[in-house]
Structure formats: C-alpha cells, structure tokens
Amino acid sequence: MTAALLELQRLEVSYGGIRAVKGIDLTVADGEMVCLIGANGAGKTSALKAIAGLLPVARDSVRFAGEPIGGRPAFELVRRGLALVPEGRGVFSQLSVDENLAMGAYSRRDRAGVRADHERVLALFPRLKERHRQLAGTLSGGEQQMLAIGRALLSKPRLLLLDEPSMGLAPRVVARIFEVIGEIARQGVTVLVVEQNARLALETCNKGYVMESGLITLFGDARALLGNDAVRKAYLGE
Amino acid sequence: MMSVRKAWSVPYCACIGMALIALALAVLPFALASVGTTWVRITNLAILFILLSLGLNIVVGFAGLLDLGYIAFYAVGAYVYALLASPQFDIHLPFWAIIPLGALVACLFGVLLGAPTLKLRGDYLAIVTLGFGEIIRIFLNNLSAPVNITNGPQGISRIDPFRIGGFDFGRGETFFGLNFSGPIKYYYLLLLVLVAVIIVNIRLQHSRIGRAWEALREDEVAARAVGIDTTRMKLLAFAMGASFGGIAGGIFSAMQGFISPESFVLVESIMVLAMVVLGGMGNVWGVIVGALLLSFVPELLRHTVEPFQRWLFGRAIVEPEVVRMLLFGLALVLMMLLRPAGLLPSAVRRRELARRSNLP
Numbered sequence: 001m002t003a004a005l006l007e008l009q010r011l012e013v014s015y016g017g018i019r020a021v022k023g024i025d026l027t028v029a030d031g032e033m034v035c036l037i038g039a040n041g042a043g044k045t046s047a048l049k050a051i052a053g054l055l056p057v058a059r060d061s062v063r064f065a066g067e068p069i070g071g072r073p074a075f076e077l078v079r080r081g082l083a084l085v086p087e088g089r090g091v092f093s094q095l096s097v098d099e100n101l102a103m104g105a106y107s108r109r110d111r112a113g114v115r116a117d118h119e120r121v122l123a124l125f126p127r128l129k130e131r132h133r134q135l136a137g138t139l140s141g142g143e144q145q146m147l148a149i150g151r152a153l154l155s156k157p158r159l160l161l162l163d164e165p166s167m168g169l170a171p172r173v174v175a176r177i178f179e180v181i182g183e184i185a186r187q188g189v190t191v192l193v194v195e196q197n198a199r200l201a202l203e204t205c206n207k208g209y210v211m212e213s214g215l216i217t218l219f220g221d222a223r224a225l226l227g228n229d230a231v232r233k234a235y236l237g238e
Numbered sequence: 239m240m241s242v243r244k245a246w247s248v249p250y251c252a253c254i255g256m257a258l259i260a261l262a263l264a265v266l267p268f269a270l271a272s273v274g275t276t277w278v279r280i281t282n283l284a285i286l287f288i289l290l291s292l293g294l295n296i297v298v299g300f301a302g303l304l305d306l307g308y309i310a311f312y313a314v315g316a317y318v319y320a321l322l323a324s325p326q327f328d329i330h331l332p333f334w335a336i337i338p339l340g341a342l343v344a345c346l347f348g349v350l351l352g353a354p355t356l357k358l359r360g361d362y363l364a365i366v367t368l369g370f371g372e373i374i375r376i377f378l379n380n381l382s383a384p385v386n387i388t389n390g391p392q393g394i395s396r397i398d399p400f401r402i403g404g405f406d407f408g409r410g411e412t413f414f415g416l417n418f419s420g421p422i423k424y425y426y427l428l429l430l431v432l433v434a435v436i437i438v439n440i441r442l443q444h445s446r447i448g449r450a451w452e453a454l455r456e457d458e459v460a461a462r463a464v465g466i467d468t469t470r471m472k473l474l475a476f477a478m479g480a481s482f483g484g485i486a487g488g489i490f491s492a493m494q495g496f497i498s499p500e501s502f503v504l505v506e507s508i509m510v511l512a513m514v515v516l517g518g519m520g521n522v523w524g525v526i527v528g529a530l531l532l533s534f535v536p537e538l539l540r541h542t543v544e545p546f547q548r549w550l551f552g553r554a555i556v557e558p559e560v561v562r563m564l565l566f567g568l569a570l571v572l573m574m575l576l577r578p579a580g581l582l583p584s585a586v587r588r589r590e591l592a593r594r595s596n597l598p
Contacts, residue, residue: 054462078465090460092453103453106446107465155465 005030005190007063013046013055020046022214028192033185035201036194038211044194045087048163052084053077079107083157087164089148093137097128100136100147104154121150142173162193178204198235202226267422278421284533285428286486291513291529292439293482299520301475302455304364306507307371311480313502314347315340315487320497323398333400337488344484345477352476371507378499393498400492424493439522518580527581536562
C-alpha cells in the first residue's frame, strides 16, 4: 500500500446549519490522480474548498501527509504543498500572465527555483508563453484556465486540487486541459479533481469517487466506474 | 541586487531635475513669506494633507479597502500629542517621544477598526468605518466628564511646539541673515517627514506586501489560494495607514498649538478621500497632486471670490464659502466624468476602470 497523501475522515461542511458535505471518507495516495464526480450541488466544491482551507472544518477530518490540517488557514496549506485552482479560474484579470504566475510563487523564497518553474509552466502551456505579457482578463476562457493551473503549479505543490476545470469551456479545449492535467500528474504531482464531466474525468484518472447530496455513494478504480451501470445511467447519459 | 543597481542608474538629467525641485522647495517658504505668513501656514497644512492622503492611499489605493473614517487616526495622533505635551495634565514630554507613541496608538486603533471588519467589503466597510470615525470624534467631544481628559468641545490649547534643546519650532529666529519664522521651521520639518513617507509608500508598493495587497484587491479567494494571509494583509493595511495618520496628527497638534474635536469631522475624512480619488488611487504621485490641488484651490478661491464679485457686481452677492463649495463640487463631478481613474492614475487602476466601463 502506498502512503496516503490526503485522507478525509468523516469530513463535514456546513453553511449555517445546512450540511453540504455529510461526512465523507476519501483517500488520495501519493502520485495518484483521483476525481470526485457528481451532479450540481452534490457538495463536491464544498469538500474541495474545505480541504484547501477556505471553509472551516474539524481538525482531524482532513489529513495531509499524515498530519491533521482541518481548519488550518489556506496560506499555511499552500506552504505545505497544497494548491487549489479555484472554481471559475479566479485569475487576477488586471495583472499580466507573468505577474499572475509570479503571484503563484508568493509563498516561495527560492528565486532560482521559481524562475525555473516559471519557464517550465510556460513550456507546458505554449499559449501562455505567446501571451506572457498580456493581461489575464483579455485571455480566452481556456487560456485563463491554463493560467490558473500554471499559477497553482508555481507554488510547487505536492497535491494539486482542481475545481471544475472544464467549466464553461468548449469540448476541444476541455480535452486539451485534461491532457495537460494528465501530463502534470505524470511529472509527479498528485491530483484531485472535482468535475461534472464524468466521462473525461474517469478516463483521465486512476481512481474515482461519486458524490450525491453530500455523501460518497460509489468509489473505486476509474475504469471500473466507467463500466458501472449506475454511473453510466446517472452520469454518462447512457 | 538587480533592483539596487536599477535605482542607482537614474539618468543624469533626472538627477538635475530632482536637484532643481529640491532647490525650489527649499526657497519656497521664503517666497511665500514675502506674500504673507498665512501662505506658509497654508502650505504646511497642505503638506499635512499630503501625509494624510498618502496614509489613506495605503488603505484605499493599495489594499482596496474603502475607509470613510480615516480622520479618526489623525485625531488620535493629535490628541495623544496634545495630552502629553500641554498644560492639560501638565505633562510636557519631548516630541520625539510622543510622535512614535502617537503613531503606535493610532496603529492600535487601526487594528481595532480592522479586526471586526475583516469580512466586510465595499459599501458595508465604508459604513462601518464612517461610524468608527464618528465614534472617535464623539468620544473626544464627551470625555470631559466625569473625569476631564479631552476638555470636551473646548479642546486643548497651549500645546507645546516641537523643541530640540534650545531650538524651538514655535519661535522665529534669524540665521545667516534670514528670518526663519515658526511656520518656516515647521515647513522644513514637514518636508523631511514627507520625503520619508513618500519613500516608504513607494517601497511598500513594489514589495511583497504591495503585491499581496494588489492580489487582495483583485480577487480575495484567489489571493488566499495562492497563499496570501489575507487577514494579516488587511490588518497591516489598516495599521500602516493609521500610523501615518497618527504621525500627521501629532505634527498638526504641535503646529497649531490648539486642537478640538471640530478639526476631525466627517467632512475632513471625505476631503482626504477625495484627494486620493481625485489624484489617482494607488499612485503616489497622483495622490500628492490631488492633495495639493484640493488644499490650495479652495484657499485661492477664498482669496479671489469676493474681490471678483465686487469687481463684477459692485458687492458680494454670494458668500465666498458657498461659491467655494459649489466650484469644488463641480470640479469633482467634472473629474469623475473626464478622468474617472484620477488625474495621474496608477497603471493597474486605469486598466480596472477602463475594463469596467467596457462591460456590456
């Protein structure tokens, strides 16, 4: 058994009395690529935000690299190697591509390393390289998504959390984004992606979790889930 | 390393330009004094307002937190000085001890205001800060009973001027055949403080902290996601802005020799905010221009409106004060129409506003 990098134990998230996540267990092993799929409002984004430290949760319900991190502030988690690509991208639209990437390295002090990673990200996304001086707000949706991912990579994460990377993008662009996510995983970054596009997510990842009204209803090998009747009916439209 | 080298490779002509400006600023008070000492005093107040605007610029321009009660920190600084250097309690501490203390107390008040308002944004934050400013003023107005601390609406008078050994900023003296009056001494002191504050402002803007504020202003969730401690950054903005206000307040207190709560009304907060907005939020030089304009133009109008009416109609029909405010309002409206990002906008702010107005 490989060591678990991220471990959720009975994770609960509430918004003033309404429980969005009702106690879920989830494990992401080092080097794995895991997706969390489900319909709108199932609680996927809440779970991801909770992991990233953007929502208050119980201390022991989230463990990262063996340590309880539940409820720790986001800025501390970034330093520990946990990076979130927020829903709707959230690039700094009035800053240039380069400035956005620099912002991603905010918590790092190793200048040489940052410069090397900056170049690596631009190599990974040739589109961004062409537009590195352009304002982020003037990029297309797909390019903004790439920038958001690149910015997250500049914090040198061990675990990359992606929230709906396909949101509002053309199918061809989505396919490209997932290709890159696969590439990032191959380079050794562990990935947890929340996605509504179940087919693409399951095809790209090793492991999948299915979430329904705040609970995990199914999980297992991604290929197996692709073949599962219930999943095919509910999420693959077959 | 690189930034150091860049700073030193300033072109030759820029150096000469700076030297000329420095020379002009050095002889300015004597030129003004020949017209009337009033103008030196007006200039001093204008510099104080530049200090205040630069302080508020940190909060509003850099961090994007709308603060409508900024004058409260000026008041705190002024009262700390007044209470510790006047016959009120018969304490007469030296100014170099009180000014830092005033900055510190103002800074604490800044955190006091910042902490409960961390989750508020925009209009809501503006309303709370407005209330805060009023609370401070009302406290100052009423802390005369049962124990008399602030002397209430009568204010505190006979406040000590700055003194270093035998050198007294309140008294005129003659050096090298030139008459250095009290206001002229303060002018040079203010100029020194101003240069220091400008340097701090510019350094801040291009520092890690400055970039964090920029991110915070743009998108708070994204800022947190890239690892910025947004809570600390907001408090830092409030605290730093407040301490600059506190320093300015202390100098004001000593310079005027008398303060009362009336100097710290809401209109003053709005005036400082108008200076920041008019000049160009986030741009240090813009803010300075804004503060200079809004300090001097009303004074110029005060001295020209009445004579102009007499010349035109033979008597004063409209009170100068009314005309002043009228023209002032008109100028602000025109500014907002013609240059919404300010006279000298910061690059990022200009892009933000241009983009917003282009939205469908």
